[in-house]
Amino acid sequence: MSLRTISSATALALDQHLLSTGSFSLDQLIELAGLSIAQCMTLLSPPSKSPHILIACGPGNNGGDGLVAARHLHHFGYRPIVFYPKPGSKEVYGRLRAQLDFLGVPFTDDFEVELGRCDWVVDAIFGFSFSGPVRDPFGSVIALLAETTKPVLAVDVPSSWHVDLGPPADGLGAAYSPDVVVSLTAPKECMRAFKGRQFVGGRFVGQQVADMFGFDVPPFKGCDQVVEVVAVGERL
Amino acid sequence: MSLRTISSATALALDQHLLSTGSFSLDQLIELAGLSIAQCMTLLSPPSKSPHILIACGPGNNGGDGLVAARHLHHFGYRPIVFYPKPGSKEVYGRLRAQLDFLGVPFTDDFEVELGRCDWVVDAIFGFSFSGPVRDPFGSVIALLAETTKPVLAVDVPSSWHVDLGPPADGLGAAYSPDVVVSLTAPKECMRAFKGRQFVGGRFVGQQVADMFGFDVPPFKGCDQVVEVVAVGERL
Numbered sequence: 001m002s003l004r005t006i007s008s009a010t011a012l013a014l015d016q017h018l019l020s021t022g023s024f025s026l027d028q029l030i031e032l033a034g035l036s037i038a039q040c041m042t043l044l045s046p047p048s049k050s051p052h053i054l055i056a057c058g059p060g061n062n063g064g065d066g067l068v069a070a071r072h073l074h075h076f077g078y079r080p081i082v083f084y085p086k087p088g089s090k091e092v093y094g095r096l097r098a099q100l101d102f103l104g105v106p107f108t109d110d111f112e113v114e115l116g117r118c119d120w121v122v123d124a125i126f127g128f129s130f131s132g133p134v135r136d137p138f139g140s141v142i143a144l145l146a147e148t149t150k151p152v153l154a155v156d157v158p159s160s161w162h163v164d165l166g167p168p169a170d171g172l173g174a175a176y177s178p179d180v181v182v183s184l185t186a187p188k189e190c191m192r193a194f195k196g197r198q199f200v201g202g203r204f205v206g207q208q209v210a211d212m213f214g215f216d217v218p219p220f221k222g223c224d225q226v227v228e229v230v231a232v233g234e235r236l
Numbered sequence: 237m238s239l240r241t242i243s244s245a246t247a248l249a250l251d252q253h254l255l256s257t258g259s260f261s262l263d264q265l266i267e268l269a270g271l272s273i274a275q276c277m278t279l280l281s282p283p284s285k286s287p288h289i290l291i292a293c294g295p296g297n298n299g300g301d302g303l304v305a306a307r308h309l310h311h312f313g314y315r316p317i318v319f320y321p322k323p324g325s326k327e328v329y330g331r332l333r334a335q336l337d338f339l340g341v342p343f344t345d346d347f348e349v350e351l352g353r354c355d356w357v358v359d360a361i362f363g364f365s366f367s368g369p370v371r372d373p374f375g376s377v378i379a380l381l382a383e384t385t386k387p388v389l390a391v392d393v394p395s396s397w398h399v400d401l402g403p404p405a406d407g408l409g410a411a412y413s414p415d416v417v418v419s420l421t422a423p424k425e426c427m428r429a430f431k432g433r434q435f436v437g438g439r440f441v442g443q444q445v446a447d448m449f450g451f452d453v454p455p456f457k458g459c460d461q462v463v464e465v466v467a468v469g470e471r472l
Contacts, residue, residue: 022335027264028267038459039459046458074442075456076458096259223271223308
């Protein structure tokens with residue numbers, strides 16, 4: 001199924017619509033998004049095969065999705081570890097972090113060491129509202145992700161890519177392409193340049209909202225919160 | 237697997253623990269509980285076979301779980317309709333209701349008429365904090381549920397049952413036994429008197445919290461949010 005992509009401006013308008021007219025709370029949206037990421041991991045590789053998941057969380061909502069994913073991955077039998085060097089200021093992030101402490105999910109300050117130990121990496125650094133430049137420590141993390149042989153799942157977009165234009169022509173991120181991207185609600189424009197496995201997660205909206213913003217509700221099955229999609233629009 | 241039951245007092249203490257030390261928001265707990273109810277319905281009967289789900293929501297958090305379940309059931313392909321005669325005062329309930337309006341999920345004022353039309357009923361009227369008496373319109377609803385031939389799924393406990401002691405000896409609720417109960421987090425004491433199919437939903441806590449409150453984390457599979465359990469402790 002070929003899904004339409006949305007621009008970063010449309011993604012922002014959709015997000016604001018869900019939080020205002022749609023009456024969703026940020027807690028709800030992050031919970032369902034993070035759950036869909038964790039569910040995607042179970043489809044990619046079960047905890048018996050790949051228990052060690054390293055989750056790199058950025059300072060915004062994308063990082064919040066990563067914190068929620070870490071909690072669900074723990075419940076699903078994985079052994080997640082979280083790199084969260086720049087906690088954001090929203091109150092919900094503090095609670096999501098405390099929920100992980102409560103479960104005994106560890107945090108790390110050393111991304112590189114844990115990258116060597118893990119089976120999979122989740123890139124929950126930047127989402128649809130990203131615009132550069134990338135500052136350290138995230139610059140170093142993305143450079144490591146560009147080089148690693150470990151499989152990487154990116155949340156919503158590959159961090160450091162231009163949300164509308166795709167990977168930068170050179171410099172940081174030009175060499176970075178995760179193995180899997182889970183687009184939240186709808187693929188962003190940059191996904192036209194992506195060659196890996198593509199999923200859509202975050203089952204928030206019906207056809208009416210999709211029509212309003214010009215995207216497609218993907219063919220989720222049963223009660224799944226995530227679905228693999230074959231292609232997203234025309235290639236750039 | 238035989239699961240331990242918890243008393244209404246323990247259920248209240250656990251709930252307060254999750255919302256304080258556990259750092260969960262009510263939004264999160266209701267979202268995950270309601271999602272587990274909707275997932276259970278997909279296990280019981282797919283939308284192609286039983287599209288019409290009537291959801292009776294009470295004024296408290298059990299009703300909130302029902303509102304969330306209605307939204308996910310809509311996304312899963314069912315055609316839910318909601319009976320919500322006494323909306324509670326918490327702000328989250330208003331938002332959950334608005335989310336259903338936003339999706340075009342209908343509400344009804346006539347439970348009896350819709351009971352005649354539906355394929356399944358969800359009893360989300362009262363939960364673990366219930367203590368009688370039952371007032372109308374819920375008394376009339378429970379009387380109808382006691383008589384109906386339509387299958388009924390109750391959220392957490394069968395509404396009008398004493399949470400610790402089970403069904404009343406006579407009067408309202410004595411003749412009411414739903415076909416399915418989805419206990420949230422852990423079965424309540426009254427479940428020892430229940431003869432139908434039993435599930436546990438609401439995947440919030442780890443073994444440490446379960447040990448603290450004296451219950452069992454049920455054997456959830458994969459990324460499932462609900463699991464069928466064979467028996468809950470000794471029969472009364």
